[in-house]
Amino acid sequence: MLAAIRPDDQSFALLLHLVGATVVFGALLASATSLLLARGDTRLLRLGYFSLLLVGLPGLILLRVAGQWLYQLQSWDKLPPQIGEPTWLSIGFIVADWGGILFLLALALGGAGVYRLRSGKEGTMLLKTTMVISLVLIVAYVVAVWAMTGKPS
Amino acid sequence: MTFEDWIFSIHLLFAATLVGSLVMSWIVVVSMRTADTPAATLNLHRIAMVATGATITGLVGAITFGIWLAILRIEFHPWDGWVIAAIVLWSIATTALLRSFVEYAKPAEKARALVASGQIGSSTELTALNRTSTGLLLRILASASIVLIVVDMIWKPGA
Numbered sequence: 001m002l003a004a005i006r007p008d009d010q011s012f013a014l015l016l017h018l019v020g021a022t023v024v025f026g027a028l029l030a031s032a033t034s035l036l037l038a039r040g041d042t043r044l045l046r047l048g049y050f051s052l053l054l055v056g057l058p059g060l061i062l063l064r065v066a067g068q069w070l071y072q073l074q075s076w077d078k079l080p081p082q083i084g085e086p087t088w089l090s091i092g093f094i095v096a097d098w099g100g101i102l103f104l105l106a107l108a109l110g111g112a113g114v115y116r117l118r119s120g121k122e123g124t125m126l127l128k129t130t131m132v133i134s135l136v137l138i139v140a141y142v143v144a145v146w147a148m149t150g151k152p153s
Numbered sequence: 154m155t156f157e158d159w160i161f162s163i164h165l166l167f168a169a170t171l172v173g174s175l176v177m178s179w180i181v182v183v184s185m186r187t188a189d190t191p192a193a194t195l196n197l198h199r200i201a202m203v204a205t206g207a208t209i210t211g212l213v214g215a216i217t218f219g220i221w222l223a224i225l226r227i228e229f230h231p232w233d234g235w236v237i238a239a240i241v242l243w244s245i246a247t248t249a250l251l252r253s254f255v256e257y258a259k260p261a262e263k264a265r266a267l268v269a270s271g272q273i274g275s276s277t278e279l280t281a282l283n284r285t286s287t288g289l290l291l292r293i294l295a296s297a298s299i300v301l302i303v304v305d306m307i308w309k310p311g312a
Contacts (some may be wrong), residue, residue, distance in 0.1 A: 011307050018303060028174020033177070033203045041196050051180050061241075091229055145169050150154045150162035 010073045016066035024103075025058030027140050028134045035131035042117055045127050049110040052103070052134070060103055064096050091147035093147045095140045106133035157225050164218035169210025172303070175296060178204040182257070182292060185283045189275040191264035194283060198261040205254055212247055234311040239302050246298035249291045252269070256288030 034048035071077060076089065085093075106129075113126030154162070181201045188194045219239070223231045230236070261280040267276055 008308070015304065015307050018307075022172035023176050025169060025173035027180070029173055029204070029207065030180040030200070033200050037196070037199050037203075041192075043193055044200070046195055046196075047180070047184055047200075055176065055180060072195045140168075142166065145166055146162050149165040152154050152172040 004135055010070060013066050013070040013073055016062060018072055020059050020062030020064070020066055020147075021141070024056050024063055025059075025138070027056030028138050028141070031056065032131055032134040032138060035134070036129055038127075040124065045117060045124065046114060049114045049127065049130065052107055052110060052130070056103065057107065060100060064100065067092070067096060086151065088147040088151045092144055095144035099137055099140050099144075102133050102137060106130045106137070109133075157222070160218055160222050160225060164215060164222050167211050167218060168212025168303075168306075169211075170207055171215050172205050172299060174207035174211055175299060178208065179296070180291070182289065185257075185260070188260075188283050189277075189280040191267045191273055191276070191279065194260050194264040194279060195268075198257075198264070201257060208250060212243070212250070216243055229312070235305050235309045238310075239305050242298045242302045242305065246295045246302070249295035249298065253288045253291035253295065256285050256291065259285070 031048045034051065038044035038048065053129045071089075073150040076085065080086065109126045110130035113123035113130065116123030116126065155309065162277050181197055181204060185194070185197050185201075188197055220231055223229045223233070223236050260279060263276075263279050267273070267279065
């Protein structure tokens with residue numbers, strides 16, 4: 001219903017937000033799958049990391065910036081202090097912001113893993129940690145999509 | 154949340170799976186262009202299979218719950234212009250994707266044949282199959298159709 005009555009000036013911001021969200025979701029799927037199925041193959045381990053860095057990170061930035069734009073267009077920043085934000089919006093912020101920190105942690109650990117692999121050292125454990133964080137983020141994004149579309153409460 | 158909200162939410166979860174898996178398959182397609190050995194091709198094919206499974210799940214789920222939603226909601230109808238446009242675009246995307254799956258299965262078959270004959274080094278024929286222009290064009294067509302579906306869903310022209 002909300003989608004049906006959304007003012008048209010918000011549609012472009014929503015499109016950018018959705019593009020960012022699906023790009024980061026796809027990069028997380030690619031990264032987690034590559035790292036899960038790598039079985040020590042350096043090419044797949046690198047693919048898993050660079051999917052996050054070159055595809056996921058730009059997607060995450062687009063998701064967050066367009067989300068903030070949409071937040072202002074819908075005047076959520078002008079709510080009186082006694083009225084709290086709806087739960088679905090809080091879930092979105094938690095996933096985008098705390099998930100963003102986790103994402104950066106996954107990038108840092110994965111980067112160290114790739115660097116160690118390049119210099120002939122063991123880096124698989126660091127990349128496995130990146131994979132676990134990616135899987136956690138995939139679940140978090142599914143919850144965020146459910147919350148932001150179903151709008152519970 | 155009402156029953157209708159749940160259907161809408163599930164519809165969008167399948168849509169997110171579809172677009173996300175398409176992004177994933179693009180990562181694999183780009184990576185395949187530099188794969189020249191049977192081992193590299195087969196490793197990437199394993200990831201492509203996961204993306205294919207997610208894409209098919211997304212395609213089936215998005216259309217099923219999308220049509221259900223168009224029937225449930227009193228303000229929309231399955232025969233509305235923008236809904237019909239989305240169904241036509243979905244059909245184009247599905248056809249193009251199914252044909253591209255066939256194209257991208259060819260390098261895996263070739264890689265298996267090479268491994269069976271004991272050839273594990275780089276192969277120009279395998280590289281050419283990994284760089285299939287037909288498969289690439291079909292993916293571009295499918296991706297463009299899906300982007301247009303998203304635009305159609307947001308702007309709902311004529312609604």
